[in-house]
Each structure stands twice: as structure tokens, then as C-alpha cells.
Amino acid sequence: MKRSVEEHAERFSAKAAEYDDSKSAEYHACASLVIDYADPSPEDIVLDLGAGTGAISLALASEAKRVIARDISEGMMAEGRRKAGEAGIANVEFEYGEFREPNVDPTERVDIVTSNFALHHLADDEKREAIRVMAETGARRVVLGDVAFFESPDPTEPFYSPEVDDPATVGTLVEAFTDVGFAVVVVERVHDQVAVIVAERIGSDDAVPGAE
Numbered sequence: 459m460k461r462s463v464e465e466h467a468e469r470f471s472a473k474a475a476e477y478d479d480s481k482s483a484e485y486h487a488c489a490s491l492v493i494d495y496a497d498p499s500p501e502d503i504v505l506d507l508g509a510g511t512g513a514i515s516l517a518l519a520s521e522a523k524r525v526i527a528r529d530i531s532e533g534m535m536a537e538g539r540r541k542a543g544e545a546g547i548a549n550v551e552f553e554y555g556e557f558r559e560p561n562v563d564p565t566e567r568v569d570i571v572t573s574n575f576a577l578h579h580l581a582d583d584e585k586r587e588a589i590r591v592m593a594e595t596g597a598r599r600v601v602l603g604d605v606a607f608f609e610s611p612d613p614t615e616p617f618y619s620p621e622v623d624d625p626a627t628v629g630t631l632v633e634a635f636t637d638v639g640f641a642v643v644v645v646e647r648v649h650d651q652v653a654v655i656v657a658e659r660i661g662s663d664d665a666v667p668g669a670e
């Protein structure tokens with residue numbers, strides 16, 4: 459991690475009020491795919507990691523039974539809670555949680571894990587640990603949208619901020635999921651530096667989500 463968890467939290471809290479209005483077309487395309495592929499049923503409990511101001515959590519609230527939204531930035535979560543209140547959404551819970559210690563009651567059932575544009579703050583070995591923790595929740599599906607490299611990024615056009623972000627290659631992420639017993643069933647290339655990965659627990663009998 460190029461910054462500590464506390465530094466990342468502070469950085470995001472400082473820009474929380476403007477965050478929603480500052481996003482790129484690629485971010486919106488990625489978020490939209492994460493929402494579509496998550497595809498929860500009304501009985502499903504979703505864990506959204508690096509939930510921020512709730513782009514994914516709040517969008518899935520009407521489809522799922524409950525959304526457990528976890529983030530390290532109190533400022534980002536305050537925006538998320540405010541938006542939930544304004545929209546009358548009562549089944550999303552924003553609380554502190556870090557990727558590798560998501561602060562989820564171990565007796566809690568988790569069916570689907572989502573994460574959008576957040577995991578790239580961790581170094582690759584930390585990402586692998588975070589993906590292991592996602593698997594340990596028991597979820598049948600993980601939908602990850604993030605900055606990740608399909609090929610060597612053009613150094614003159616970085617989609618990310620090299621001083622704070624630490625994206626993996628798509629191959630590294632796919633391998634991390636297969637290492638913990640998941641099959642990667644979808645890889646969407648939103649941009650040469652933005653991917654959506656859908657991983658299903660091997661043995662779970664779900665069809666590819668979002669497929670018609």
C-alpha cells in the first residue's frame with residue numbers, strides 16, 4: 459500500500475462531499491456493470507467493500523435483503539448514510555471495515571461480495587489476502603470492478619494516480635480468485651486499465667449472473 463489505511467481514509471474523507479460529481483465515464487461504466495453482475499435475489503445479503511458514498515450499496519438495496527457497506531473513510535460513509543436517508547433506504551448499514559478485516563459478524567450470512575474502484579489501493583499481496591477474506595465470508599459470488607491492467611499501461615496516459623494507487627494486472631486478480639476456490643466466469647474490459655471480474659464459488663450452482 460502506497461499510503462497507510464489512515465492516510466487513505468483521511469484523503470477520501472477530505473473529498474467526500476465532491477466525490478460523486480468527480481467521476482469519469484469509465485468509472486460509471488464499471489459501477490454499472492458491477493451492479494448488473496451482482497444481481498442479488500430478494501433474500502440475498504450483499505457485502506460491499508470500499509463502499510464509499512454508496513454507489514453500489516445504494517443501487518443494490520432495492521434488490522437485496524440487506525447490504526453491509528464497509529469502508530475506512532468516515533467522511534465517505536457519512537455521505538452514503540445521508541443519501542440513504544434522503545432516499546428512504548433502510549436496509550444498508552455503513553460501518554467501518556477494512557478489506558482484510560471487514561468487521562462482519564462471523565454468524566452473519568454473506569451471499570454476494572461487491573467492490574468497486576477500491577481494491578487498487580492495496581499492494582498485490584494485500585489484494586490476495588483481501589480476496590481470501592472475501593472467500594471466507596462464504597459468499598457464492600464476488601463482483602470486483604477496479605483499476606487493473608490488461609496490458610502495460612501507457613505511461614503518458616495513466617488512468618490512476620501512481621503516487622497513491624497500486625493497480626494489479628487482471629491476471630493477478632484472476633489467479634487470486636482461482637487460488638481460493640472460485641471460477642472467474644466473466645472478465646469485462648471497460649478500458650485497458652479498468653476491469654470487471656465476476657467470480658463464482660466452485661460448486662455453487664448459479665448460472666452466469668446477468669446472462670440472458
Ligand SMILES: C[S@@+](CC[C@H](N)C(=O)[O-])C[C@H]1O[C@@H](n2cnc3c(N)ncnc32)[C@H](O)[C@@H]1O
Pocket residue numbers: 463466467470489507508509510511512513514528529530531534555556557558573574575576579580
Ligand atoms: C474510489 S472510492 C470508491 C467508492 C465506491 N465503491 C464507488 O464505487 O464509488 C474508494 C474507496 O475505497 C476506500 N478504501 C481505500 N482503502 C480501503 C481499505 N483498505 N479498506 C476498505 N476501504 C478502503 C476509500 O475510503 C474509498 O471510499
